[in-house]
Amino acid sequence: MTSTPPADLKYTAEHEWLRAGDPATVGITHVAADALGDVVYLELPAEGASVVAGAVVGEIESTKSVSELYSPVTGTVVAVNQAAVDDPAIVNADPYGDGWLFTVQVEATGALLDADAYAALA
Template sequence: MTDLTTLLYTAEHEWVAVDGDIATIGITDHAAEQLGDVVYVDMPAVGSSVTANDVMGEIESTKSVSELYAPVSGEVVEVNSDADADPAMVGDDPFGTGWLVRVRVSGEVSGLLDRDAYVALTGAGA
């Protein structure tokens, strides 16, 4: 399992794991819990550009449809095709096999929350 304390978070409930210039992005456990059963995920195409804080896709559950926001700017270099084929894994294992996209980051990674700040914001368990 991913060490949640090393991740960065957004107030819109995405997480980011930065490794060099590649950022892996997914939804948080809090978001997964609020969504319930995930039935569809619309992710940006490989090669497309995303801009920090802009909508990059959406996630649909049996309860609602929510927008996915890019926590960083850059080029999408990989999409989790397993999550595309089986969206339930996004809710079942949001910090593991349910990751969404990998982005080659352009510019600074800033304005994101650490785990403690995210927990304080959401009241979610640590």
Template structure:
């Protein structure tokens, strides 16, 4: 299982795992639970430049459509084709096989929340 305390989070319910200059991004378990069954994901394309705080795509569920916000700035280097093909992965394993995109980070990743701050925001256990 992923060490959730090693991740960073956004108030918009994305998580970020940074390794070197690559950030792996997905939605949190809280977001997946609130959305319900994910049925479609509109992800950015490889090579696309994204800016922290900007909309980078959408995620659609049986309940609603939500925007995906870029937690970091950089260039998309990979999208999770498996999650695109089988959106149930996002609900089943949001911190593992259900990741969404990988970004080569341009600059720092300041301003993100740690697990305790995210848990306080959502009312969940850290």
């Protein structure tokens, strides 16, 4: 697992990442996963749900705390990572890969940072 944010992703100040695509993929950063500790439960938006950039779309529960999950984009949820819901430890093990959270058909993006700006913030 790398703590350097991948350059091909965009980031929010709340530690979510966005991989551009059709649909786009959303997850949480290594910084967030590390700060949370062992992730034990994910509450993610349902397939077909509308999400709004900057709005709360779910929760991530760890052995330390419960944190809100924010959407980096506005659009419609296309898919949810059921493997991560079933085994939330995947989020800690591979936050930028198998630990992705959901995909969105993007209508608009929120305020996003590139990897350098996120690294400076984190």
